[in-house]
Amino acid sequence: MQKLNWRRIVLKVGSALIAPDQDGCRSRYLLTIAQFIVRCRSQGIEVILVSSGSVAAGAHLFPATQERTVKMKKAMAAAGQTEMMAMWDRFFDFPSAQILLTHGDLRDRERYQSIRETVFTLLEHGVLPIMNENDTVTTDDLKVGDNDNLSAMVAAAADADALMIFSDVDGLYDKNPNLHDDAVLLPEIKSIDESIYAMAGCATSAVGTGGMKTKIEAAEKATSHGIVTYIINGFKEQTFTQLLEGKNPGTIFLPYEKPMQEAVHWMTHTANEQGEVVVEGSYDESLEGETGCIRGDEIVAVHGEFAVGDTILVRSNDGTRLAKATANYSSCLLNFIADNEQSEFSDKMQDSIGPVISEKDIALLEKS
Numbered sequence: 594m595q596k597l598n599w600r601r602i603v604l605k606v607g608s609a610l611i612a613p614d615q616d617g618c619r620s621r622y623l624l625t626i627a628q629f630i631v632r633c634r635s636q637g638i639e640v641i642l643v644s645s646g647s648v649a650a651g652a653h654l655f656p657a658t659q660e661r662t663v664k665m666k667k668a669m670a671a672a673g674q675t676e677m678m679a680m681w682d683r684f685f686d687f688p689s690a691q692i693l694l695t696h697g698d699l700r701d702r703e704r705y706q707s708i709r710e711t712v713f714t715l716l717e718h719g720v721l722p723i724m725n726e727n728d729t730v731t732t733d734d735l736k737v738g739d740n741d742n743l744s745a746m747v748a749a750a751a752d753a754d755a756l757m758i759f760s761d762v763d764g765l766y767d768k769n770p771n772l773h774d775d776a777v778l779l780p781e782i783k784s785i786d787e788s789i790y791a792m793a794g795c796a797t798s799a800v801g802t803g804g805m806k807t808k809i810e811a812a813e814k815a816t817s818h819g820i821v822t823y824i825i826n827g828f829k830e831q832t833f834t835q836l837l838e839g840k841n842p843g844t845i846f847l848p849y850e851k852p853m854q855e856a857v858h859w860m861t862h863t864a865n866e867q868g869e870v871v872v873e874g875s876y877d878e879s880l881e882g883e884t885g886c887i888r889g890d891e892i893v894a895v896h897g898e899f900a901v902g903d904t905i906l907v908r909s910n911d912g913t914r915l916a917k918a919t920a921n922y923s924s925c926l927l928n929f930i931a932d933n934e935q936s937e938f939s940d941k942m943q944d945s946i947g948p949v950i951s952e953k954d955i956a957l958l959e960k961s
């Protein structure tokens with residue numbers, strides 16, 4: 594058997610594989626995935642599992658006649674999560690660990706670093722991290738909402754080499770193969786643009802979330818961090834044999850040749866903005882000048898409430914999203930600076946604290 598040259602991989606398993614009959618967890622497909630994990634580990638590859646399926650696994654514990662409200666789904670997730678963990682754990686003779694996250698955890702830089710440290714420590718000690726969104730505690734504001742995007746954030750946080758999204762289709766087709774008989778499988782995607790998103794439809798199974806759109810979003814997040822991404826069919830045993838032979842059994846998304854640095858990637862793809870500053874001028878004038886930083890006299894307006902260290906959006910006064918950045922000042926202080934740009938106090942403050950946004954804390958966005 595060929596030795597794969599990955600050091601660390603993230604596997605994402607969709608709900609349809611966990612609970613194919615929508616009647617609790619089933620080992621039918623998970624056994625093959627578990628064997629794949631064991632074989633990867635025996636080749637020295639570190640594996641992180643992102644497992645969906647807590648809602649699907651817990652659904653059978655609640656009356657089918659009752660409406661599936663948000664609170665009902667949260668209860669299903671809480672109950673199904675333990676069933677699912679017990680199922681995974683049964684397959685392995687090495688320990689596994691449960692990590693439940695929300696977007697609120699990932700977008701906070703300190704908590705993000707803490708998650709990274711925990712994952713690295715588990716891997717170092719041979720423990721398999723099994724991750725899922727903490728559905729029971731999420732709110733609209735705090736959730737990632739789908740495990741495709743979550744798995745890409747995890748892959749970036751863990752500095753993985755590959756992300757494998759195991760789903761119920763062979764890969765990305767030019768249109769939804771469950772609705773169109775003439776859909777064609779696309780084996781390789783070199784770059785992701787609007788034409789790729791245009792092919793993606795919604796989930797057609799009763800348990801999936803996001804369909805292909807969220808998988809392409811995940812591929813975009815991962816490949817921009819240099820992580821090769823696959824969408825593959827987890828129902829088929831030959832998928833796993835082919836992967837171990839170094840073949841592509843589905844769709845492969847090639848990584849960017851010049852991946853983003855970890856901190857810039859986090860700011861662009863994981864953190865979301867707590868507020869925004871509007872600056873005068875265009876993309877090139879404001880952000881690619883000699884200093885690469887923004888001073889108070891360039892600020893036209895400040896929107897929202899944010900604290901030092903929060904991620905903010907920098908927008909030009911024509912509406913263009915220029916960059917995401919870490920705020921060196923609170924919104925309260927920035928409002929003062931914007932209103933008193935000529936004051937000696939503002940100048941003194943910036944001389945001692947530094948620019949409003951410094952060059953090292955900024956992630957330029959594509960012109961849009």
Ligand SMILES: Nc1ncnc2c1ncn2[C@@H]1O[C@H](COP(=O)(O)OP(=O)(O)O)[C@@H](O)[C@H]1O
Pocket residue numbers: 606607608609759760761762764765766767768769770771792793794795796797798800801802803804805
């Ligand atoms: N262009 C496409 N190519 C492949 N599948 C697609 C496409 N557009 C929509 N889909 C749908 O996406 C589904 C997979 O997404 P989803 O149900 O969310 O899976 P999972 O639970 O594995 O995340 C497929 O079963 C299919 O119905």
Ligand SMILES: N[C@@H](CCC(=O)OP(=O)(O)O)C(=O)O
Pocket residue numbers: 606607608609644645646647648649670725726728738739740741800801802803804
């Ligand atoms: N966190 C949810 C899964 C959400 C989700 O993205 O599901 P899926 O589209 O099946 O990967 C759960 O455990 O039920």
